[in-house]
Structures are given as C-alpha cells and as structure tokens.
Amino acid sequence: MSACNADTIHKALESEAREKNPYFGKNEWEPLTEDIIIVDEASMIDLPLFYHLVCALKENATLVLVGDIHQLPPVGAGAPLKDLIASGIVPVVTLHHIFRQEEGSSIIVNADRVREGKEPVSDNETFILKEVSSEEEAFNALMKFCDEYQYIEKNKLQMQILSPMYKGICGVDHINRRIQALMHSEKEINEFGFCVGDKVMQRRNNYEKGVYNGDIGIVWAVNDNKIFISFDDKEVVYEGEEKKDLQLAYAVTVHKSQGSEYEIVIMILLPSQARMLQRNLLYTGITRAKAKTILISTKNTLYQAIKNYKSVGRCSLFLPLLKGEVQC
Missing domain, CATH: 3.40.50.300 (P-loop containing nucleotide triphosphate hydrolases)
Known part of the structure; x- marks a missing residue:
C-alpha cells in the first residue's frame, strides 16, 4: 500500500x-x-x-x-x-x-491490560511506571526523564510528552514554556513565541503548503518576519497570519497525538486532570509509543483512569438506523 x-x-x-x-x-x-x-x-x-x-x-x-x-x-x-x-x-x-511494537513488548501487554480494566505493570525497560505523590514531584520527574533520554539535545522528533490538558503545572502549555526556557533566553524568542530549534506543531490543515493538523517540525530559521520550519519531507515558510497556525510541541495533548507514533512517549496523569481521565485516553497515550512508554502518575489517578470506561455518551440514531430499529 x-x-x-x-x-x-x-x-x-x-x-x-x-x-x-x-x-x-x-x-x-x-x-x-x-x-x-x-x-x-x-x-x-x-x-x-x-x-x-x-x-x-x-x-x-x-x-x-x-x-x-x-x-x-x-x-x-x-x-x-x-x-x-x-x-x-x-x-x-x-x-x-501488532506491527507498531515488537512482539511480546510490555507496551502491548499493558495496553491490553488497560483495555481489560487492569493496572499496567512496569518492567523498567519498555514500560516504566513512575509513581508520584504531587504535581511538583511529577514535573520534576518529567524533567529528569527528558534529561536522561536527551529529549532536547538529540531526540526531539523521536520522543513526545503527552498530557491530557493544556492547563496546570503538568499541562501542555506550562511544559512547553519551561522546556523552551531551558533552550533559549527571552531575547531569542520572537513575537510569535518561537525561536530556532523549537519543536512546533501545525494546528490546522493547509493544503496549499502541504502541511496538516498535527504535523510536527523543527524551526530552523527566523528572519524578516518569517519562520522556516523543517518537517519530515519538506521545508515550509510561514509568514503573516500563517504563523498563528503553529504551537510549541515539546508536549501535546493525548487527543492531538492520536494517529501519530513515536519511539518514546512520556505520559502524565494527575488529580487536577480528573475530568479528562478515562480508560480510552490512557490506552490511546500508551499505544502511541513504539519502543518505550513512561507513565508518570499518582496511584489513585491511574486507578481512576482505568476504572472510568464510560466515555461521554454519543447520542445519535445511526446505530438504530443500521439495525433497522428506526426509519428515516
């Protein structure tokens, strides 16, 4: 194909x-x-x-x-x-x-466990479960893992941080700002919030440029009110209003990651994200990884996510129509 x-x-x-x-x-x-x-x-x-x-x-x-x-x-x-x-x-x-992960991988084993309502088990190799007691401890653990696996220095495109929400100390926005601050001084960051070396994501489909919602690239130049992004198979120049289509992508939401895959995934689940915690969200995050999943969570939060298997109801007549139970 x-x-x-x-x-x-x-x-x-x-x-x-x-x-x-x-x-x-x-x-x-x-x-x-x-x-x-x-x-x-x-x-x-x-x-x-x-x-x-x-x-x-x-x-x-x-x-x-x-x-x-x-x-x-x-x-x-x-x-x-x-x-x-x-x-x-x-x-x-x-x-x-399964073709994404190796046969017998702990990622597959734990994805199956989560789908069945069971807690994942750490093997400290392909699946690491880091239990924390507070959001501050979770953030510090995240930064240590980023340093250990050289996220900023070598593995920006091979690794991905996932969080259920944008807000909070372990939300997407705060993580992105903190990691960017580790790389650059305030003077290096332009008016749109980006600088050379930043990992960014396209937020909507742009068919003229051939970039799509969820595409991730690296900023390789910023000059004359233009931003130059290197994507997997092309280099794209952003100017004017187009720059608003970009966001930092050191961390992204689990929803934004759906449909993508990465060598290493670091996922965070915390009490402040309670309204988003569901079994399918945890399952989706775990299965984005090809080689290693690192899950940072409190014990109760992980348990809550696994036991919450009732996603928001989808009320439509499509299924009854398919079954012939109602007619148009």
Missing part, C-alpha cells in the same frame, strides 16, 4: 472551509472515481464527515475502514466506526498481530 496516494478525507473530498454548511466538491453528484477507498484511523471520523464521505462514493465502490474503537472517540458528533461494528451488518476483521 505504500505506493498508493494518500490524502486527508477533507482534501480527497475537495472541502472548502466555511463557518456554516461546509462544501465538498466530491459528493453524490460528483463522486470520487476510485473503486476502493481505505480510511486509516477511522475511529477519529465523526458522523457528519462520515456522511459526506459515504455520499461521495461512486456506485459499487468499496469502503475499508481501519481503526481502533478502544481509542478516544471523535472530537465531533457520533462514533460511526463503533456503531458500524456494533450493528453486525458489515464484515469485521480483528488484527491480532
């Missing part, structure tokens, strides 16, 4: 950004031409977008959805992948051999 072209759903459907009533150039009157459409990370698709995707399929086209319903649900309304599986009317294949 590596030889096939890949696009975001919005790009494939020729979406035009509008505040209300979004327009899609590909639709039931002007459908996609492909015979087979494969959608990865399908658990992230909300119901309105899934509707537009299905409308744009040509007659007799095949739609293949690849996703993990145990991860976080879509940000928008509904959970179509979960409903389709629950309906029993579509063929479902379950993957039993």
